[in-house]
């Protein structure tokens with residue numbers, strides 16, 4: 001333990017080759033939920049957790065006596081590294097990253113793969129030579145056992161001269177022993193003996209690498225008895241799945257299957273959520289103060305309610321209560337308290353409930369998507385997909401290593417852009433970062449579902465085809481943009497992928513459920529904070545200023561929409577109408593386009609507020625967003641959401657850069673606002689151009 005910093009817990013590093021299960025072990029040991037998948041290069045930065053350790057007592061339970069800081073490192077193949085994330089791991093091991101960790105490492109757990117000991121022990125030999133207190137954790141013993149492999153742990157322990165423990169991060173075996181071993185190495189000792197291990201490559205100059213491989217091979221030969229139940233040979237399957245044509249067809253079919261599943265399974269839960277919100281709306285309508293309530297009752301009630309909503313949104317978004325945020329909350333609450341009763345009812349029913357309901361109904365689709373994708377990733381299939389895509393990616397000048405960032409960007413561009421750190425070459429990395437936000441992230445899902453439901457409400461097959469087409473458009477746009485960037489602004493050859501195919505592993509249901517839960521929480525948090533607040537602001541913009549009584553049209557059915565046009569949102573929408581008219585958008589859609597530049601999902605809530613307010617009678621809310629949108633007509637009596645307009649809207653949302661947080665991360669990772677601005681510019685142009693072409697050609701053909 002470092003001297004002079006007596007309170008800090010000992011630092012224990014989890015190191016090892018990529019894909020040996022370090023993060024899985026970290027998650028099970030410390031109860032964390034860091035991202036895990038069956039291909040290398042998932043973890044790209046340090047992650048820390050507190051772990052209680054102690055001796056094993058009685059029933060094999062670990063008696064916690066002190067805590068250590070457990071650090072999950074990115075995987076690395078060797079201490080002599082090339083890529084930035086491997087560098088992070090190597091420097092942490094050498095104790096050079098003391099700025100990020102409290103202190104130099106006190107102990108290391110080298111994780112090796114029981115099903116591939118000879119390869120994964122190579123790094124262990126390098127780590128052991130750092131002469132730190134070290135434990136070798138042989139992970140995946142469940143898989144090794146299943147194939148009948150026998151490992152002589154006692155012999156390994158003796159030859160490596162350090163504790164060697166067989167563990168399974170998946171099944172939880174060996175974890176108490178591992179905790180105890182960590183405890184033994186980190187407990188305060190009177191006068192720790194310096195460690196001086198012998199190098200397995202001593203006396204070998206210039207042949208270090210091959211000498212290490214030879215050493216690891218020999219050691220494995222002496223201590224491992226290969227399984228008699230030879231592992232199921234999947235070579236033929238891999239040949240098919242990684243072949244250029246069949247592999248691509250397989251990948252497309254798998255994805256189409258996933259979308260079909262989304263549409264056929266999400267219907268019922270989506271209906272339930274919609275009904276639930278309808279019911280909440282009715283309940284609120286009944287409970288809220290009405291014209292008969294005294295202002296003395298209504299005003300304080302409204303003020304307190306508003307404060308409660310702010311508290312919820314701040315809490316969900318982990319916003320600190322600063323002078324500013326308290327000021328905004330108090331000021332808004334006072335305004336809300338002073339609202340006329342009718343406006344207050346509309347704020348709650350149309351703004352708060354309508355705005356969040358519009359987005360939350362898409363939760364089932366997001367859950368199903370992440371559940372299935374996580375299972376696919378964990379099984380090892382996605383790594384085969386990587387091989388297929390790699391050929392195409394290399395042709396357009398993207399490095400093979402861009403696959404993982406591209407795959408993560410299908411959840412959210414932010415972790416995708418961070419994952420691009422695995423790409424060594426700066427130009428390659430820059431191009432990858434610039435095109436990643438073109439891939440379909442989960443925030444686009446609500447828009448995709450809305451449009452597909454508008455067009456093919458009752459046909460899950462056609463809906464999944466259109467959905468797939470939107471994904472494909474994103475991928476094609478990303479690849480084409482990368483190609484063009486490589487040809488013009490940022491030239492250079494792309495490095496090929498040197499990825500070995502991970503073996504198929506049984507996907508972990510628990511992992512899939514946890515990932516799904518995480519994504520659901522992120523989504524709901526966003527709905528309950530950012531989207532809720534934007535919805536309220538938007539409601540205000542779409543409600544005020546009020547049209548003077550004497551100007552309201554006599555026909556009651558036209559009053560609401562006249563009032564909407566008179567509001568600030570209406571005026572802005574009308575002002576920019578000429579800009580978007582060639583794309584087939586009316587001014588109400590334009591309001592949605594403008595608000596969604598902060599966050600894409602907002603367009604859905606905007607449309608439900610704008611069209612909800614524009615229709616007479618707020619009671620219409622519980623008809624559901626899709627029904628409301630379908631009913632909308634242009635002055636000439638044709639539907640607003642015609643095929644051409646719907647497709648154009650979809651294309652706009654596939655291609656547009658509408659996410660402030662992503663822009664901030666692009667700036668951080670590229671070191672300059674210039675690239676973030678460039679990204680915004682080219683994507684917006686692409687979106688406008690794509691939607692324009694689609695709308696104009698579809699209308700020309702009479703759609």
Ligand SMILES: Nc1nc2c(ncn2[C@@H]2O[C@H](COP(=O)(O)OP(=O)(O)OP(=O)(O)O)[C@@H](O)[C@H]2O)c(=O)[nH]1
Nearest residue numbers: 018019020021022023024038041042043075169170
């Ligand atoms: N059967 C089995 N699978 C495991 C075990 N531990 C991890 N896995 C699987 O192995 C794969 C890789 O796990 P990760 O924890 O992401 O590996 P990692 O070492 O952190 O990988 P990088 O971060 O890419 O270096 C995942 O598919 C896990 O589900 C285990 O004990 N048994």
Ligand SMILES: [Mg+2]
Nearest residue numbers: 022023042043
């Ligand atoms: Mg990891």
